[in-house]
Amino acid sequence: MLGIVRQKMLEQSLKKIRPAVAVLRSYSSAAKQMNVREALNSALNEEMSADSKVFLIGEEVGEYQGAYKITKGLLDKYGTERVLDTPITEAGFAGIAVGAAYYGLKPVVEFMTFNFSMQAIDHIINSAAKSNYMSAGQISVPIVFRGPNGAAAGVGAQHSQCYAAWYATCPGLKVLTPYNSEDARGLLKAAIRDPDPVVFLENELLYGESFPISNEVLDSSFCLPIGKAKIERKGKHVTIAAYSKMVGYSLKAAEILEKDGIDAEVINLRSIRPLDRSTINDSVRKTNRLVTVEEAFPQHGVGAEICACVVEESFAYLDAPVERIAGADVPMPYAANLERMAVPQVEDIVRAAKRACYRSVP
Amino acid sequence: MALSQLLSSSSRSGNRLKSLSSAISLRHPISTDTTPITVETSVPFTSHQCEVPSRTVQTNAKELLTFFRDMALMRRMEIAADSLYKAKLIRGFCHLYDGQEAVAVGMEAAITKKDSIITAYRDHCTFIARGGTLLEVFAELMGRQAGCSRGKGGSMHFYKKDSNFYGGHGIVGAQVPLGCGLAFAQKYCKDEAVTFALYGDGAANQGQLFEALNISALWDLPAILVCENNHYGMGTAEWRAAKSPAYYKRGDYVPGLKVDGMDVLAVKQACTFAKEHALKNGPIILEMDTYRYHGHSMSDPGSTYRTRDEITGVRQERDPVERIRKLILSHDLATEKELKDTEKEVRKEVDDAIAQAKENPVPDSSELFTNVYAKGLGVESFGADRKEVRATLP
Numbered sequence: 001m002l003g004i005v006r007q008k009m010l011e012q013s014l015k016k017i018r019p020a021v022a023v024l025r026s027y028s029s030a031a032k033q034m035n036v037r038e039a040l041n042s043a044l045n046e047e048m049s050a051d052s053k054v055f056l057i058g059e060e061v062g063e064y065q066g067a068y069k070i071t072k073g074l075l076d077k078y079g080t081e082r083v084l085d086t087p088i089t090e091a092g093f094a095g096i097a098v099g100a101a102y103y104g105l106k107p108v109v110e111f112m113t114f115n116f117s118m119q120a121i122d123h124i125i126n127s128a129a130k131s132n133y134m135s136a137g138q139i140s141v142p143i144v145f146r147g148p149n150g151a152a153a154g155v156g157a158q159h160s161q162c163y164a165a166w167y168a169t170c171p172g173l174k175v176l177t178p179y180n181s182e183d184a185r186g187l188l189k190a191a192i193r194d195p196d197p198v199v200f201l202e203n204e205l206l207y208g209e210s211f212p213i214s215n216e217v218l219d220s221s222f223c224l225p226i227g228k229a230k231i232e233r234k235g236k237h238v239t240i241a242a243y244s245k246m247v248g249y250s251l252k253a254a255e256i257l258e259k260d261g262i263d264a265e266v267i268n269l270r271s272i273r274p275l276d277r278s279t280i281n282d283s284v285r286k287t288n289r290l291v292t293v294e295e296a297f298p299q300h301g302v303g304a305e306i307c308a309c310v311v312e313e314s315f316a317y318l319d320a321p322v323e324r325i326a327g328a329d330v331p332m333p334y335a336a337n338l339e340r341m342a343v344p345q346v347e348d349i350v351r352a353a354k355r356a357c358y359r360s361v362p
Numbered sequence: 363m364a365l366s367q368l369l370s371s372s373s374r375s376g377n378r379l380k381s382l383s384s385a386i387s388l389r390h391p392i393s394t395d396t397t398p399i400t401v402e403t404s405v406p407f408t409s410h411q412c413e414v415p416s417r418t419v420q421t422n423a424k425e426l427l428t429f430f431r432d433m434a435l436m437r438r439m440e441i442a443a444d445s446l447y448k449a450k451l452i453r454g455f456c457h458l459y460d461g462q463e464a465v466a467v468g469m470e471a472a473i474t475k476k477d478s479i480i481t482a483y484r485d486h487c488t489f490i491a492r493g494g495t496l497l498e499v500f501a502e503l504m505g506r507q508a509g510c511s512r513g514k515g516g517s518m519h520f521y522k523k524d525s526n527f528y529g530g531h532g533i534v535g536a537q538v539p540l541g542c543g544l545a546f547a548q549k550y551c552k553d554e555a556v557t558f559a560l561y562g563d564g565a566a567n568q569g570q571l572f573e574a575l576n577i578s579a580l581w582d583l584p585a586i587l588v589c590e591n592n593h594y595g596m597g598t599a600e601w602r603a604a605k606s607p608a609y610y611k612r613g614d615y616v617p618g619l620k621v622d623g624m625d626v627l628a629v630k631q632a633c634t635f636a637k638e639h640a641l642k643n644g645p646i647i648l649e650m651d652t653y654r655y656h657g658h659s660m661s662d663p664g665s666t667y668r669t670r671d672e673i674t675g676v677r678q679e680r681d682p683v684e685r686i687r688k689l690i691l692s693h694d695l696a697t698e699k700e701l702k703d704t705e706k707e708v709r710k711e712v713d714d715a716i717a718q719a720k721e722n723p724v725p726d727s728s729e730l731f732t733n734v735y736a737k738g739l740g741v742e743s744f745g746a747d748r749k750e751v752r753a754t755l756p
Contacts, residue, residue: 084581087576087577089576092542093573095536095540096542099480099546099547102540102543103478103547105547105550123539123540126536133733133734134511134514134521134529138523171743172735195737274742
């Protein structure tokens, strides 16, 4: 009798974590793994299930299952009222989504890439970001704008720009840059629950990458705090601050640096606005040296902001000038060899860290 | 009640009755008489892809006197704002609505506060029609705490969410997709309500309008797009900006109606029709043929691109307040003196509100940092000199 009860309880709990279990079945390794795509999909699914005000809107999010399959299965589950395929009219559908958010719904707008968000940028900035302030709190805008940002592979100049610095300039917006699956799940859930407009910058090349993931992260209540960076790797000689794909590159650079006796601390920024200035400064006060890494154009970028804030708050602690690794100051070329030169590579990060540690001639 | 009925049916009864009634009217300027009166709109409606509503409108004394009072109040308010701007008590932009009052008042009469309205920057009167107070208007214009946006918005950013008035937008045309989004949400929530998204003849050429209209038509959203055609987009006449200035037809597959926007009863009739249509069939366009007496804003004299004769001509022939005055007088619903007394009353209301607003304090310095976010997460924000002025956002 007890055995049957226990069996039933086991079945119930298995049912709850079925999506995760399905994921587990596809990987043979003992540790739980989840790729970023599945992390985002599961986060969307759980938040839509928990709150009927959440809906998805964008190009190909429904019947096509998502241009990058991030919204796969959601149309079948939630129907055409909550998963909306739009025409190719970013200004129109972004404006409609912001209007729906004014009324109190919680839209998740997908831009097929953030390059196309420029067609809707007036609604993101003037209609969404500033409304709570201009209305003295009457009109809050609980909207998420998400999609792939930055360089992919071979897509050329018009499809490769990183918009983190542009959106992070604007007060009233929150700008998040997940790196791994834990980030993707925790930050997307936080973004959807947040009452303010959030720009959620994913990376196409990370969608297929798998990361180990704990049970805590798989729980449907899991959420990461907005505005807090994560120390991915503790170190004591140099701080490397990065976001999105460059976190992975920085971790690889740290492994290489370790062989040369340089112990790098790698910070995964996770949040570009609010920027976790205290984590960055605490780290620099410990290591005294800083390298910022981003894929984006260098001028007026995230690295520049980090450098400024460290110079303002921790000048006396710096033993070397701040080093900045960024995308090349050119529109993204197509030819593979030129493209490789246009984005940071692991060796660039290693070299900059060594310079910061005076291990190479500047 | 019986007395007022006597009045409306035979105003030629004795002088004593008249003086008695005028004494009563002074204390109760708005007649409570709801006996139906039938009036014809100034011109018939013209339609595109839909049937035409009747030009015969039902109204009553109470409604007409309310229309008169409301429009007279709005007129007075806007003219007072003109003086305040010239006295430099209002800064920046100030776009006045005098001449267009019938659109705001007629629309409100056709709908409830469950329906939503969104408009551009010429929003003072729409805010009043949605239930805003004169003090909130003048205090906001002068950047004071009692303003509807606590002084942080200014002339172009009035909101009243509890009456479903969503602003107040400075970017030409942006309010139209936003309005279609409100309609989307109303349909999503099954609220059985509609959204009126107002825009001008200048904004009518915006691409995002057509993007939003396309989606609204595809998804059958209860969106009513209202083009307040005052014939000038800032200094550019409609024929110089639009290849086709028949704005009610520009929806192509979306039906449209052309309305005399200076006739408050026509506006009310059209909006009633549009609401019914939108709830059943999806989007519809209303083109309100209206006119603004002021220039585009207080920096524009309004006479370099149109003649003074044109302006005075409209004022003489089509003024919305005068039209209602004539209607009220011709139906003996009130005397000239009573109407003039109403105007004096609203003038006093406006003056009192201005006096009150002038006494109202400016926002506290701490307000610089409030409402940046709905949930600030304890994040730091900075003043011009970040070593001097920092704040934690709640």
